[in-house]
Amino acid sequence: MHTISKIHPISFIKGMSTALELTNKGISKHHLETAIISYSIAQQLQLSQTSLQTLLYAALLHDIGAASNWEEKHLIMHNDHQDSIFNHAESGYRILKDCRHLNVLSIPIRYHHDRIAGGNPSGLRGQDIPLLSRIIHIADRIDVLIDANDHIFNQRNKILDYISDSNIFDIDLIKVVKHLAKTESFWLDIVNSSYQNEFLSDLDFLGKLMFNNDELIEIAEVFSKIVDETSPYTASHSKNVAVVSSSLAKIYGYNDEEIKMFYLAGLLHDLGKLAVPNEILTIPGKLTEKEFDLIKQHPYYSFRILKQIEGFTTIATWVSQHHELLDASGYPFGLKNDKISLGARIITVADIFCALSEDRPYRNGLSVEQILQTMTMMALENKIDSKLVNYICLNADMILNLITKKVIPPFLKKQC
Ligand SMILES: [Fe+2]
Ligand SMILES: [Fe+2]
Ligand SMILES: [Fe+2]
Structure with a gap:
């Protein structure tokens, strides 16, 4: 197994x-395109490398506050002037402000819809609004105005008209955008997928800063909370799965770095649920086939997202298989027996244990006896790994204690 040593932040971010781009129809590119536009503007302003880095990371995550709420997701992608547009900016600030590796992004994100003439909930106006927020604001609105069904060149005038409102946008930035808009390349770079692909790989900023496993865990915890907030029934599901999978990995004899990978995988295993609308996740009964099809997308998207992060191949594989079953009746690949990795089997049993212990819209959380009975039956039916179920049975009280009393396993205490 390849353990993670160090990862460049841009790869993880x-x-x-x-993950923030997931919709029920696939992956959009709003954050990426906003980052590309912000970058073009920032180059004209000759920002320092440090500011440029903060700007791009903030642009890539600017709508993080809307990710777990589909009503908000819809609102921000439609160009309206409702005051509720500020809600997700404030949520984004709150999500990021206490994460020591991302808190530098919280301020630019907090004010990214503030209008230059004032009247904002923040009370800020003019040059008091941080420059990076002003850049993301104009870049964001340019991107929202782009209609993917029409050629970008046909839309230039309409977009320039809209962003010329000096009550909303910084007059200096309007001038910069108007200057950039004279070149075809400015527009083509926003929508050309081959440039989009190379855009982030070409950025090196400060070069040396790298995240280790402990730092990745802290950042992954932020995203696991966003995933868990998509439904009131999964309030700490991802964290629970992280704790139980890493505890099982410890019992199984994995080393410390590998155990941390299980913790990371647990935190991120349901990342793809950001593609499933809130109302599907809270239906109080049996789902229709169509509704269940939407749920079945989530391990696929978790996999595709994690796979693109350098060094995450092993984690991505485990996560991709966490709904596969040994008799090939699982999803999304329909794998059978030894085609399902041991790492995935560990996450699967941890996921089932946690899910059964938690309330769901259609039932209350089960008792430990009921959980073990259900899991033993699944092992007998060749759905899940019987050896792992045996470990669960032998350590059930300890495992339940970890998740109900929010006990941090000793081997993880350092970074949590
Ligand atoms: Fe926004
Ligand atoms: Fe946005
Ligand atoms: Fe899942």
């Missing part, structure tokens, strides 16, 4: 940004 880009992956997490893609």
Whole structure:
């Protein structure tokens, strides 16, 4: 197994940004395109490398506050002037302000819809609004105005008209955009997928800063909370799965770095649920086939997002298989027996244990006896790994204690 040593932040942030792009029809590119436009503007302003880095990371995550709420997701992608547009900016600030590796992004994100003439809930106006927020604001609105069904050149005038409102946008930035708008390349770079692909790989900023496993865990915890907030029934599901999978990995004899990978995988295993509308996740009964089809997308998207992060191949594989069953009746690949990795089997049993212990819209959380009975039956039916179920049975009280009393396993205490 390849353990993770160090990962460049842009690789991880880009992956997490893609998670924010999930819709029920696939992956959009709003954050990426906003980052590309912001970058073009910032180059004209000759920002320092440090500011440029903060700007791009903030642009890549700017709508993080809307990710778990589909009503908000819809609102921000439609160009209206409702005051509720500020809600997700404030939520984004709150989500990021206490994460020591991302808190530098919280301020630019907090004010990214503030209008230059004032009247904002923040009370800020004019040059008091941080420059990076002003850049993301104009870049964001340019991108929202682009109609993917029409050629970008046909839309230039309509977009320039809209962003010329000096009550909303910074007059200096309007001038910069109007200057950039004279070149075809400015417009083509926003929508050309081959440039989009190379855009982030070309950025090196400060070069040396790298995240280790402990730092990745802290950032992944932010995203796991966003995923868990998509439904009131999963309030701490991802964290629970992280705790139980890493505890099982410890019992199984994995080393410390591998155990941390299980913790990371647990935190991120349901990342693809950001593609499933809130109302599907809270239906109080049996789902229709169509509704269940939407749920079945989530391990696929978790996999595709994590796979693009350098060093995450093993984690991505485990996560991709966490709904596969040994008799090939699982999803999304329909894998059978030894085609399902041991790492995935560990996450699967941890996921089932946690899910059964938690309330769901259609039932209350089960008792430990009921959980073990259900899991033993699944092992007998060749659905899940019987050896792992045996470990669960032998350590059930300890495992339940970890999740109900929010006990941090000793081997993880350092970074949590
Ligand atoms: Fe926004
Ligand atoms: Fe946006
Ligand atoms: Fe899942």
